[in-house]
Amino acid sequence: MSNCCDKREEIFRAALELIAEQGFHGAPMAMIAERAGVAAGTIYRYFENKDALIVDLFHEIDDKIGAVIMQDYQQAKPLRERFHHIFTTLARYFVKHPLHFRYIEQFHNSPYGVEFKRDILQRKTGDCHIYRDLLEEGVAQQVIKDLPMPILFALAFGPLKVVVRDHILGFVALEDELIDKLMAACWDGIRR
Amino acid sequence: MSNCCDKREEIFRAALELIAEQGFHGAPMAMIAERAGVAAGTIYRYFENKDALIVDLFHEIDDKIGAVIMQDYQQAKPLRERFHHIFTTLARYFVKHPLHFRYIEQFHNSPYGVEFKRDILQRKTGDCHIYRDLLEEGVAQQVIKDLPMPILFALAFGPLKVVVRDHILGFVALEDELIDKLMAACWDGIRR
DNA sequence: CGAGAGCGAATGATCGTTCACTCCGATTGT
């Protein structure tokens, strides 16, 4: 079987680059194959079809981000410090991996994304627990405004999404210092 | 020439519905034509091609929103009241016209959208003047945090975008009372 | 020599766009 996982990685990388930069339209299987250095048919030895490739790649990225967040997350620290950690870690990850951010955006703004969001909010699965628990705890302690969870979520992380997008498109330079200021402003938005 | 503009309206309506609900993939010209009650070829009597149809429809919607915002906008009022007006008018418009919101989202998350955003930030054209002037005035008066414009923009309107999306997908019920609370929280985010 | 990884031309489906044609109200000629 030689190095069977090498090609799978290459296909992932090629799909990530093309889809993140051009969207799903601009990423035909033939082009993904070419950039990965394999033949078109080879992709189907590793993935059932294009949909499976797209969904698998999303979960790969999503898991990696979850792992990075959890890596230095300390449940014992005060609320605001935990928020600081999550926010800045997320921001720095996206700045460091713009293709991951763009891919996630493409994914969420597509038929795949809607189905995925339904799963999250209904089955309450995945690593959104961390964010939600944090906010709920803040509400219980009367540190954070008493608003519905989706509203708090939007206030806490909505601006980050917009700003990272602007950063990648070159409209702002998202330095560490600016990330801190943005985080502080979002905290002002959700705190009582 | 009979009622020449009737068909154009029908094509707009059909394209809006299909693209807002299904995305650009799910809206082939043949289907738009069918829903508009015209033949496929007829669309090309009113629009040069699909791209032109999409861009024209976007500007139609964009202009309408701009008009609604400006309708009761009073330059003389205090900063915070003007922010209140813009924010709640926008929110209510999107709640009332979910298809318009979805279409704008689809548009912005596509090759069209990027080109469009470049135009806005470089040529400084269009009705974004209002938002920007408001924020800049606030910064000058030291009422609003001294942050780069894209950051302030994201803080002021980023959460709204996320919440409206959640509202349309049925994850929150965006009543007038909740809009006010959301607006207040966003104001907390940008004010000094 | 056999199994299976890898290949890539061929297939069938989809979609944007075209164009030769129809239809009908307006205009002109008688």
Place this chain on the structure above:
DNA sequence: ACAATCGGAGTGAACGATCATTCGCTCTCG
């Protein structure tokens, strides 16, 4: 007043391009 003619809106079958997917073949190990 009527017939002949015209112009252009509207049509939809057909075309060509694109794409995901397949499958019979080759080539390489073990």
